[in-house]
Amino acid sequence: MGMEGIGARVARKEDKRFLTGKGRYTDDMIVPGMKFAYFVRSPHAHARITGIDVSAAKAMPGVIDVLDGKQLQADGIGNLICGWMIHSKDGSPMKMGAWRPLAVDTVRYVGDAVAIVVADTAAEARDAAEAVVVDYDELPAVTTSLAALGEGAPQIHPEAPGNLIFDWQIGDGAATDAAIASAAHVTEIEIHNNRLSPNPMEPRATLGIYDSAEDHFTCYTTSQNPHVARLVMSAFYNVAPENKLRVIAPDVGGGFGSKIYIYPEEIVCLWASKKTGVPVKWTSDRTEAFLTDAHGRDHVSKVKMAFDKDHRIIGLKVDTIANLGAYMSLFSSAVPTYLYATLLSGQYAIPAIHANVRTVYTNTVPVDAYRGAGRPEATYLLERTMETAARELGISPAELRRKNFIRSFPYQTPVIMNYDAGDYEASLSAAMQAADWDGFPARRAQSEARGKKRGIGMSCYIEACGIAPSQAVGSLGAGVGLWESAEVRVNAVGTIEVLTGSHSHGQGHETTFAQLVADRLGVPIASVNIVHGDTDKVQMGMGTYGSRSGAVGMSAIVKALDKVEMKAKKIAAHLMEADESDIVIENGELKVAGTDKSLPWFQVALAAYTAHNLPAGMEPGLKEGAFYDPSNFTFPAGCYIAEVEVDPETGKTEILQFVAADDFGNIINPLIVEGQVHGGLAQGIGQALLEEVRYDEATGQILTASYMDYAMPRADDLPSFTLSHQNTPCPGNPLGIKGCGEAGAIGSPPALINAITDAIGINDLTMPATPLKVWSALQGSSMRMAAE
């Protein structure tokens, strides 16, 4: 592997700037003449706008202008779109209501943007926003998916009668029903997946700059995919043609999905910059983030899992309702369908699966992908069901899983996915050993002696990463291809720039991508720079989400490196008068195999640029680009085990140990991969124990709009984690990478809830398992016991 190559535990190159306060995030950008924006937002969950009076606001100190949705519409700026078409089972297309960047006649959630105020300072803009008078006729609101589908529910979009966006299905319904009818045992359970706010620590921000001399726009923004932002703003929102719009996503302080989408603020600040003639910067505060950043999850499902007499699963039937909020966000339709139901086979051989998914509008923040996006929902559903079944059948949870594991590959599931490689038994065994599963009864007895309730729980997850083969997703309704691009530029002095369409917002690409180059060429990572996040520098790319940067983004770099190497070898062969096929690249040199003849890398690079002596007909220069389109998804998988102690007096859960055994395929940098797992686990544990977005059902007001009300995991809510890897290389891409970004968030919630329900001996418990909920459950059971 070499000291800095693939597999080396290299400390990150990018750290120094972050550690010394030299990171450059969007809100750090200062340009001459820059002014500040504040958005006037709806205080109501659902209302008709009957008038907007901006005259008082315009007269406030420092105010440059106040602009509303009618002006935006008059200028031809388009509505926000959902980029993935889903058809209902009756063949009709999904029913997308209009989402205007600034609401014109109706507001549909608390936080819906109505107008923008531009002023000299952020404080002045905020003050003036208070003076904008918007007249509202309040309408009844609905916040839960079940209520939105109910008889007489408030109608949110005229395009979607009954608030139903689509009613979609996958799998074989008849075969599944037959399996259930013939089953020796059927486990039935209702599963709630709680609504979450992603909460990257950097709030969203954007700086729109219009240059009237060039008729050109620049947009700094907190984006995971600046190229997609440019494409969508240009092709659909009519902001500017692509050649007149530069999007830059500089250092971005975390995304977790929430910074994939193009939000109203980016569009409106660009437009407002042209209207006012000044650069316009907007930075979200945390409350605004809770009010407007896309939320995640929010599923309610009914499950039936059928077993034969040998405890083999013979059928799985799932009926899910997904809350998509007030508008359809960019990928919102794909999350509860192709990113969710296609993973319902889990790690198990299930001959018949059928899932029905209904998505609904409610008067809440739009819901879209959040770390894992659909796959955590599938895993939580399956693994809670498996645990419940094991309890009902009276067999150990490990045995039930082992009995049903898929053991030969490739494996075609009944729900589209074709698993290419895996070894589920290996992760299960490793996790059980690391957790000392067999020693648990003794530990439980010790806890009992101290008046505590101890429990242990597992979860076996699979996810689909490396998103995604373009043709396949195109046939399923995606509006874009999901390949990645790369360009490798070798400078005349031999140093290297790699341009990538992936975007790093914490993942460490500047290090791992350089490690790949170091591995191939034997040059130090210090001589390799990674360029990303700017549409003027990198031609096109699809960005970073779905653990795609390694499996897809790095594969594109491999392809470009192949071409660079081929040309460098030709030049070296020519210069050393050797046969091209005898040239090998090692330790920063091009050598003639079996001889002592060699040329250092930089000399070959220099020769490419002096062009004094190149093979006949060869173009000067050493720079190659490539696009890589994956042939399949990748399938990371693993087994997680949580051991907890519940204090029956308070209902508080303490995590005593958390074991994660993962198969990520080949690993470029274990230090970084472990960090990704830690972060994912914290978010998954947050979902299981602490986090939930809550609304007041009567008024549609969000109740959890600050860190006082929304419980983020803190350092002393979490244990140190025990990690291990059982890697089966992915056969689908040149580096054998599967991806690791989401695993922690996918596998951990069911392991924890399985552990807590094991501890308290009550299976019926919803996330987040707060002390109050656990305590109440225990009170309920002791009351029941007393009554019996």
Added chain:
Amino acid sequence: MAKVTLTVNGRTMSGECDDRTLLVHFIREKLGLTGTHVGCDTTQCGACVVHMDGRSVKSCSILAVQASGSTVTTIEGIAAQGELHPVQAAFNQHHGLQCGFCTPGMVMTAVDMIARHGGALDEATVRHELEGNICRCTGYHNIVKAVLSANEEMHGAARQAAE
């Protein structure tokens, strides 16, 4: 408008600001030191931690005028020229940061924590004292490791020098 004078990272700086301006905004916008971040509006996340007269404070919870006359150290000021402070080095070595947004506050908190405990730090104490700093990326595992390792490095070195 108020005039605020501060000694920041060893230099005396002054500027005019609104009476209501928070210290964090004064540092970021008037002094141009953007390493100190704003991650919330309820003084909970710790992205804004700086040292004021030798103590760590959340610079979003204090007005710039209140801070006038004090000595402030920000993330830009803790490393000797060109070198990392041992806490910064430990965060790098142990991968205690991902997106880097919480990092300045984490580092400033950790420097203060290590100084206050005089070498006697354990995992439980570190986790407890990080209560006021939220990180969404790392799950804290490697931050805790980095703080303990920096503590060892700094106080281990001090012990050796004393011997």
